[in-house]
Amino acid sequence: MLRCVGAALPVLAVMIGLGAASGTTAPSRQVAEGQRLYGENCGACHGEDGQRGSAYQTPIWGGRARIARFETALGLFEYNQIAMPFNDPSQISDIDKLAIVAFMLANHGAMPASATLEYGGAAAIPIR
Helix, strand or coil: EEECCCCCCCCCCCCCCCCCCCCCCCHHHHHHHHHHHHCCCHCCHCCCCCCCCCCCCCCCCCCHHHHHHHHEHHHHHHHHHHHCCCCCCCCHHHHHHHHHHHHHHHHCCCCCCCCCEEEECCCCCCCC
């Protein structure tokens, strides 16, 4: 299980590029690592901005996002454990998948960019 630790504040930085504007909260190391891992492993299919990629044309975070179908961070993480990347889910460790999920949740606004996901309590992190 996962849980979110850190301030319970809205996402204060635009995640793509992580070029936080002055006065915004910096992303956690985990979220920054998740951005890097997302770019290397997910961006080609899902788009660097999570809105449309070469293989998946539906946004995965944001307003019309598919991410909301998982209801909680736990559901999204469990899905990624067994299904992503689609060609070989074992090529990315669970720790790295956790960072990718943190990055996705921060972009979606389900957790603050400055927070960190840990095992335990993920069912309490809603995705709307």
